[in-house]
Amino acid sequence: GDSVTQMEGPVTLSEEAFLTINCTYTATGYPSLFWYVQYPGEGLQLLLKATKADDKGSNKGFEATYRKETTSFHLEKGSVQVSDSAVYFCALRGAAGNKLTFGGGTRVLVKP
Amino acid sequence: DVKVTQSSRYLVKRTGEKVFLECVQDMDHENMFWYRQDPGLGLRLIYFSYDVKMKEKGDIPEGYSVSREKKERFSLILESASTNQTSMYLCASLTGSRNTEAFFGQGTRLTVV
Numbered sequence: 001g002d003s004v005t006q007m008e009g010p011v012t013l014s015e016e017a018f019l020t021i022n023c024t025y026t027a028t029g030y031p032s033l034f035w036y037v038q039y040p041g042e043g044l045q046l047l048l049k050a051t052k053a054d055d056k057g058s059n060k061g062f063e064a065t066y067r068k069e070t071t072s073f074h075l076e077k078g079s080v081q082v083s084d085s086a087v088y089f090c091a092l093r094g095a096a097g098n099k100l101t102f103g104g105g106t107r108v109l110v111k112p
Numbered sequence: 113d114v115k116v117t118q119s120s121r122y123l124v125k126r127t128g129e130k131v132f133l134e135c136v137q138d139m140d141h142e143n144m145f146w147y148r149q150d151p152g153l154g155l156r157l158i159y160f161s162y163d164v165k166m167k168e169k170g171d172i173p174e175g176y177s178v179s180r181e182k183k184e185r186f187s188l189i190l191e192s193a194s195t196n197q198t199s200m201y202l203c204a205s206l207t208g209s210r211n212t213e214a215f216f217g218q219g220t221r222l223t224v225v
Contacts, residue, residue, distance in 0.1 A: 032210055032211050034213055036216075041219075042218055042219065043116075043202055043216035043217050043218045043219045044202065044204075044216040045216065046213045046215075049211075049213055051210075051211040089154075089155070091214075093206075093210060093211075093213075095210065098142070098143050098162050098206065098208065099143065099145065099157070099160055099206065100204075100206070100214050102154060102155045103154070104153075104154035105154045105155070
C-alpha cells in the first residue's frame with residue numbers, strides 16, 4: 001500500500017537558518033503530494049501541493065518539488081522565522097484512492 | 113471560505129460515558145475522516161466515510177463507531193469512554209477529485225478522567 005516517510009524531529013533552528021525536511025513516498029501510479037502545517041493547538045492546514053512530476057509547490061517562502069525519479073517531496077525554506085515553529089506533515093493522495101496517507105510529522109522549533 | 117467545523121475545542125468526560133464528537137463541512141465533499149493524534153504517533157485514521165451511510169474502518173477503529181446520516185455531517189462516537197482515548201481528535205473532508213487537498217477542522221482535545 002501507499003506510505004510516506006519523513007524525517008523525525010524535533011528540528012531546532014535559529015532564526016534565519018535554512019530548513020529542509022525530507023519526505024519520501026511509496027505509491028503506485030502518480031500520486032498527488034502535499035505538505036500540511038499544524039500550529040500549536042490547531043488543526044492541519046495545507047501549506048503547498050504538487051500534482052504531477054517536476055511540479056514545484058510554493059507558499060509563504062516554503063518550496064517542495066515533486067521528484068518522481070527519487071520518489072521524494074522535500075520541504076525547504078531559505079530563512080525561517082520564529083513563527084514557522086510548528087509540526088509539518090507530508091502526505092500523498094494515491095491515484096486510485098479517496099484518502100490521504102500521512103507521514104509521521106516533523107516538529108520544528110525556531111529560536112530567536 | 114471553506115470550512116470544517118468540529119463541535120467542541122475541549123471536552124472532559126468521565127470513564128464509561130458515551131461521547132459524541134460532531135463534524136460538519138460546508139463544501140459538499142463526498143469523503144470525511146476521523147483521525148486521532150498523539151505525541152510521537154502522528155495521525156492515525158479511525159474511520160472514514162465516502163458517502164452518506166457508508167463507512168470504512170481505518171487503522172484503529174476499536175472502541176469507536178461513526179455515523180453519517182447527512183452528507184455534511186460525520187459523527188464519531190465513543191461508546192464507553194476510557195482513559196486511553198484521551199487524545200486530540202481531528203476531522204477532515206475531501207472531494208473526489210484526485211488533485212485536491214483535504215480540509216481539517218480545528219481539532220477537539222478530549223480528556224477522559
